[in-house]
Amino acid sequence: MNISLLLQMAAEAEPDRIGLVCDGHRWSYGALLGAARGAAAHILETGATHVALLDESSEAAAIALFGAALAGVPYVPLNYRLADADLGALLKRVAPACVIGDVDRVQRLDPRSGHIPLSRGDFVACAEALAVGAPEDPREGEGIAAQIFTSGTTAAPKAALLRHANLLSYILGTVDFASASPEEAALVCVPPYHIAGIAALMSSIYAMRRIVLLPAFDPDAWLELAASERASNAFVVPTMLARIIARMDAGHRPDLSSLQAIAYGGGRMPLELIERALALLPDTGFTNAYGLTETSSTIALLGPEDHRAALASDDPAVRARLASVGKPLPTVEIEIRDEDGRVLPAGERGEIYVRGEQVSGEYRERKALDAGGWFPTRDAGWLDAEGYLFLAGRADDVIVRGGENISPGEIEDVLLTHPSIADAAAVAVPSVEWGEAVGVAIAARAPHPAPSEDELRTLIRNRLRSSRVPERIVVVDALPYNEMGKLLRREVKKLFQTG
Template structure:
């Protein structure tokens, strides 16, 4: 099976139903499917090995995604925010590609790659022009629907491969066909090079929910578009939600009465922030979605009823679930393992392993699956007695103090409970005595005085224990995040190294 089937089914069921709103144009499902068929012919004629999108979100993204699928060529959305050197290296790795978007930059960075270059407008024009005579015949490929470069830290990014079977396994296992009402609309504002952007397109198309695309996130524009298009569903990362809430609390008005559901993910959600959101949107259903590129998006969900129950509960264990990512999907197997691979019981921290049809765990360079098909996520976490999954950061982020493993998340949760702390991060810092000790960086909430170092140390010692008390404390104006809301701990560690 090919992921183009999702778009073809939507076009067959409702050819005149609006499927996409972007840059002032409305595309029906019939028009999207026809353009994707035309794009497949354009891609085949270009004779390239990949389809690379180097652009913000636009109609070119879904048309290139499904056109590439029909042509049997991997779709490769590139991070246009990368530095020239890094982006040039990725362009060389997918050469020769059909590159769509910033053609001047692509030509400048990889002129000898043999790429076929299209501006966004030129690609859409070529796809629509070829649509009338396009056969729609599925070409044979190697089964790879998308190749997504993971964000590198100290090493070059890995090329994660998602096969048609992986992506279809996720969609068919989590979404009912044509389940959306004709007025339902999904606001998509995550970058097209992230798995959340790809899964939002596919799940919206299969449910036949109208996609309202915001090319680049800006909170006031998000609020305007959500109101004007009467958006019913949205996905945001925590930093986006924080900026939306700040603008609304500052007096920016928008009629969001149609907003039924907000899903969030992509980074750690501070408990204080989700509590503010629940209070601000009392009639909106909130869902926390946890997933990875290598798992074709979501593998665990904290659903709306979980949010409401936890928010209203006085039981600390139930209330704490607001800080979890919920339970694994029915189609996913999940285990917590120690360093020796032993499966751990509830309450014990270890590395998260997952298995399921949607789980790829495959890279261009190698496969990360073990002999039984389990994928080591490199995320640390634990399960509570009722099966709720709590994340404790990346496995590599664990602070090892004198042989004791310390989760940064437990320290950050305590710090974030202080009324003067807007954000916090805990990292490992070099220590002569312990090998590694705790360092914290905090952002002070506007209008509050800076807590003393002794006050912060006492707060952590009283709530946790002395081994968690930081040796180094820094106050910063803001913490470093990437565009998907992931905290860049390596930059914080480097700050302590340099100071």
């Protein structure tokens, strides 16, 4: 099957129903399908091997995604925030591509690779013009629906491949067709080059929930759009939710009575933040969604009832689940393994492995699945006795002090209990005596001053073992995050470089 089936089913069921809203323009499912078919005709005419999007979220993202699927070529959303050198290297890896968005940048960075660049407006107009008489049956191609470049740190980004079968397994296993009423709307503000943005388009179209796109996130714009479009659902990353809650606490509270559900993911959610969000929006159901690009989005969920039960419980084990990512989806399996590949029992930390039809584990460069079909996520974590999954950062982020493995998360959790600390990160720093030691970067909570180093070390020593006491401490105005709310630990480590 082909992911274009999702849009085709929606268009055949209710062609005139509004499926997408962006910058005041409204698209019906029938119009979206027609444009996707027109886009496929254009892609086939050009002979492009990929369809790349170098732009913010708009109707062009949906048309390009499904147009590429119909044409049988991979859809490649590119991070328009990348530096020129990095973006130019990625453009060369997908040539010749039909590139939608920043024409000037494509022509400047990679003028000799045979790309066919079109601005957003020209692409949409071309797709609409070719809609009549465009091919309706999808081409098979390589069976690759999307190619998403992972963020590289010390090496070139890997090209993660998601096949139609992977994406459809996720959507068909988690969403009921046409399950949304005509009044329901999903507010989408994540970048189109992230798997969450692609999953939001597909799942909302299959549910027939109107998609309301916010091309560039701003908390005031988010609040106003949620109110004016009567959004029923939304997905945010923790840094976005923090800014939304801050604006609400400052008194900016438009009518959000229609907001039934908010899903969040993509980064670590501070307990204080989710507790405040639950208090401000008591009638909204919150869901923590954990997933990766290579797993076609979500593989574990902490649902609304889990949030409420954890918040109301006096049992420390149940209360702790508010910091978990919930239980695995019924369609996937999760194991925790040690460095030797041994499956660990509940409560023991190790690397998270996942298996299921939605799990690709495939890169253009290589396949990452083991012989049993398991994918090593490189995320560290553990399962509690009831099967709730807890994250402990990236496996590569573990601090190895004198042969002892230390999770940054356990130190950060303790630091964040201090009322004067707004944010904290623990990383490995070089140590002559121990090989690696703990370095801590903190941001103070205005208007409070940062705690003294002695106070911080005493806090850690009293709550954890002495090996967790930081050797070095720096105070910053704010910690570095990417646009999806992930802490950039490599940038934090630079704060400790000297000379």
